[in-house]
Amino acid sequence: MARSDKQSGGSWRGIQQKNKRGKATTKVARQRKLILLLRSAFLLLLLVAIATGIVAIKYFSSVAETVAVEPSPGKTEVDFTSDGVLSGKWFSINFPDVARSDIRDIDVGSLKGQLEEFGQVVQATVTVSLPSSLKVYVEEREPILRIRFRNAQGQAETLLVARDGVIYSGSQYPQETLLRLPGVAGLRIRKSGSGFEPISGLEPVAHLLDLAKNRLPALYGHWRVIDLTDWNPDAEYRPSLIRVSSTHIEEITFSIYGLEEQVEQLGGILQHVDRYQLGQPKSIDLSFGEEAVIRYN
Amino acid sequence: MSRSKIVGAIEIGTSKVVVLVAEMADGRSMNIIGRGQSTAAGMKKGEIVDIRSVSDCAHAAIMAAERDAGKQIEHVYLSLSGSHLWGFRNAGATAITGTDGIVSGTDILRAAENAKSRGLEPGEVYIHHIRSGFILDGKLVENPVAREGSHLEVQYWHVAADEQKVKDQIMVVNGFGLDVNDIVISSLATGSLVATEEEKRQGVLVVDIGKGVTDYVLYKGRRVVQTGVIPVGGDHITNDLSLGLRVKSKLAESLKKRNACAMVQKEDRTKKVPLVGDLSIGDSFHSQLTINKITHARLEELFIILKNRMGSALTRQNLPCGMILTGGVSRTPMIQELAEVTLDVPVALAQSPDWVRNSELQEPEYATVLGLLYNALHDQKENRSDDGNTPKKTWFRKVTGLFG
Numbered sequence: 001m002a003r004s005d006k007q008s009g010g011s012w013r014g015i016q017q018k019n020k021r022g023k024a025t026t027k028v029a030r031q032r033k034l035i036l037l038l039r040s041a042f043l044l045l046l047l048v049a050i051a052t053g054i055v056a057i058k059y060f061s062s063v064a065e066t067v068a069v070e071p072s073p074g075k076t077e078v079d080f081t082s083d084g085v086l087s088g089k090w091f092s093i094n095f096p097d098v099a100r101s102d103i104r105d106i107d108v109g110s111l112k113g114q115l116e117e118f119g120q121v122v123q124a125t126v127t128v129s130l131p132s133s134l135k136v137y138v139e140e141r142e143p144i145l146r147i148r149f150r151n152a153q154g155q156a157e158t159l160l161v162a163r164d165g166v167i168y169s170g171s172q173y174p175q176e177t178l179l180r181l182p183g184v185a186g187l188r189i190r191k192s193g194s195g196f197e198p199i200s201g202l203e204p205v206a207h208l209l210d211l212a213k214n215r216l217p218a219l220y221g222h223w224r225v226i227d228l229t230d231w232n233p234d235a236e237y238r239p240s241l242i243r244v245s246s247t248h249i250e251e252i253t254f255s256i257y258g259l260e261e262q263v264e265q266l267g268g269i270l271q272h273v274d275r276y277q278l279g280q281p282k283s284i285d286l287s288f289g290e291e292a293v294i295r296y297n
Numbered sequence: 298m299s300r301s302k303i304v305g306a307i308e309i310g311t312s313k314v315v316v317l318v319a320e321m322a323d324g325r326s327m328n329i330i331g332r333g334q335s336t337a338a339g340m341k342k343g344e345i346v347d348i349r350s351v352s353d354c355a356h357a358a359i360m361a362a363e364r365d366a367g368k369q370i371e372h373v374y375l376s377l378s379g380s381h382l383w384g385f386r387n388a389g390a391t392a393i394t395g396t397d398g399i400v401s402g403t404d405i406l407r408a409a410e411n412a413k414s415r416g417l418e419p420g421e422v423y424i425h426h427i428r429s430g431f432i433l434d435g436k437l438v439e440n441p442v443a444r445e446g447s448h449l450e451v452q453y454w455h456v457a458a459d460e461q462k463v464k465d466q467i468m469v470v471n472g473f474g475l476d477v478n479d480i481v482i483s484s485l486a487t488g489s490l491v492a493t494e495e496e497k498r499q500g501v502l503v504v505d506i507g508k509g510v511t512d513y514v515l516y517k518g519r520r521v522v523q524t525g526v527i528p529v530g531g532d533h534i535t536n537d538l539s540l541g542l543r544v545k546s547k548l549a550e551s552l553k554k555r556n557a558c559a560m561v562q563k564e565d566r567t568k569k570v571p572l573v574g575d576l577s578i579g580d581s582f583h584s585q586l587t588i589n590k591i592t593h594a595r596l597e598e599l600f601i602i603l604k605n606r607m608g609s610a611l612t613r614q615n616l617p618c619g620m621i622l623t624g625g626v627s628r629t630p631m632i633q634e635l636a637e638v639t640l641d642v643p644v645a646l647a648q649s650p651d652w653v654r655n656s657e658l659q660e661p662e663y664a665t666v667l668g669l670l671y672n673a674l675h676d677q678k679e680n681r682s683d684d685g686n687t688p689k690k691t692w693f694r695k696v697t698g699l700f701g
Contacts, residue, residue: 010416010417010422010423011422011423011424012422012423012424012458012460012463012467012480014422015422015460015463015464015467017467017471017476017477018468018471023348023349023352023468023472024348024349024352024468024469024471024472025352025472026349026352026353026356026472026473028353028356028357028360028473029352029356029472029473029474032356032360032363032473032474033474036369036474
């Protein structure tokens with residue numbers, strides 16, 4: 001075809017083309033428009049679905065990546081703290097697998113239970129801190145007495161008694177602390193599984209030791225043995241006596257009732273004896289209430 | 298990036314609406330992927346008389362084509378016909394302004410603007426301004442650029458149409474939700490397809506005899522020299538047969554297609570042909586001679602009108618390649634012989650180019666829409682779609698087009 005040019009002025013191109021609904025719009029055209037609209041809507045929904053899918057995939061892959069950047073198994077860092085004497089070394093000796101385990105494999109509940117099986121531990125708190133830290137905090141028992149006995153194999157063994165009556169083999173206590181603890185005699189202890197049954201009603205004994213430690217520290221420093229032969233936690237049992245053997249006084253007898261008064265009375269007696277140079281008493285019995293029986297050599 | 302365009306070619310004819318859908322890849326190749334067709338109603342002599350009926354038919358055809366293609370039409374090329382179309386020759390002249398007297402592109406543009414400046418009557422619009430040659434200092438030249446001269450004349454063949462009738466055609470397409478990208482008059486669309494470049498160079502007249510009108514285009518020197526529309530078509534033969542044989546139009550149309558011949562022959566005198574032809578009781582028989590005489594008379598009249606329109610241009614010397622006949626009526630037996638006798642030029646029936654491989658598309662009815670697609674392909678090649686006039690593809694169409 002020969003080349004033809006179109007001009008705008010006076011050309012058919014100047015005719016405004018209308019797509020609006022008019023007399024030339026037919027049912028077929030309206031159907032087509034509806035179909036096109038539905039297609040657009042479907043496409044829009046499809047795009048939204050695809051976009052949502054992409055976002056979801058990205059989100060979940062990022063979560064997976066977070067887990068994936070975890071250190072390889074055996075890289076768990078243990079942060080062990082205690083309010084007592086136990087240290088991270090004690091933990092690593094008793095729980096060597098924890099530090100080598102993947103943190104995802106550590107059963108926190110089980111670990112807490114295992115820790116609390118140790119008599120020295122009152123309560124344990126185990127916290128996982130992602131990505132690779134395990135925080136362990138333990139509250140320890142404070143020993144007030146020590147028990148020396150021979151086990152089934154005939155070997156001498158030292159156990160510690162906490163103020164709540166729990167008997168346990170202590171770990172990591174300084175030797176000095178252990179030597180300062182008075183020993184205990186006349187106490188019946190019973191085996192329970194691999195350990196011993198706790199002694200119930202030991203609070204008066206602990207209270208006595210605390211009073212002596214605080215009010216008569218010089219005297220307490222010489223207490224060697226606490227004899228509990230006549231001690232009974234049962235309130236009906238009278239007299240329930242605590243006998244203390246010290247370096248200078250062979251026997252000091254306390255009743256479990258009125259311990260504060262008895263300790264105060266003891267302090268007064270010792271002061272009186274010292275002031276008047278009456279000599280070293282052999283025994284002092286404070287279990288009679290306001291009266292005290294003092295024997296001299 | 299290579300991008301294909303889905304182009305729809307629409308011909309709203311008197312007898313039927315034909316739509317072809319093609320996929321074009323950057324103006325390099327074209328693949329026809331869909332076809333739709335419906336009988337036309339509300340058309341008379343190539344013009345819309347009932348826009349509702351025409352819209353119904355056109356939209357059905359477009360819908361069928363889109364379904365067949367499985368894709369949504371993006372660009373529409375519309376053919377235009379009808380007796381409201383008219384053409385005239387108008388030249389634009391200018392003096393060469395360069396000091397050295399060499400013709401530049403600016404000189405050509407100025408001359409072209411001068412040629413196109415002729416005003417039209419109110420209610421008329423230009424469809425085409427077809428450049429048909431240059432005359433430099435009184436001599437016909439192929440390309441005057443860089444040649445020396447003092448006076449340049451640009452010959453143009455202008456095609457104008459009734460604005461309201463063009464609006465109606467556009468409105469039908471707009472009613473389907475499509476914008477018209479380009480309008481090509483039917484004769485140009487058909488001519489560009491059926492005439493070869495050599496025929497156009499030597500001179501050829503392409504005549505498309507449709508149901509309502511006859512479109513023609515005259516090529517010479519590879520340029521369009523003249524176009525026109527004669528408001529005579531196959532319908533006139535049908536009417537003549539209906540009146541002459543006193544039968545209904547529908548039966549007359551059937552009789553025309555089945556038995557009409559453009560020339561009267563000896564054996565026609567005794568031959569009788571059935572009106573319906575299905576051996577039904579009561580079927581009447583009519584003389585073949587009468588039928589052929591009526592057909593011959595109307596077609597002869599058409600060719601005489603054509604001869605008168607063309608004048609001296611329609612001679613063997615001017616048109617060595619003669620005339621190419623196409624359109625539905627060109628199927629009439631012996632029409633070629635009648636045209637040769639009447640016009641005294643060699644006459645050939647149109648043949649589709651080799652690239653049209655589908656046998657159905659090789660039928661004359663598809664010549665115009667195929668020509669439209671051919672023009673669309675050339676438009677893309679020449680990058681004419683970037684002239685700012687092409688409606689942009691809307692986002693809505695882009696989105697909905699994703700699903701075909």
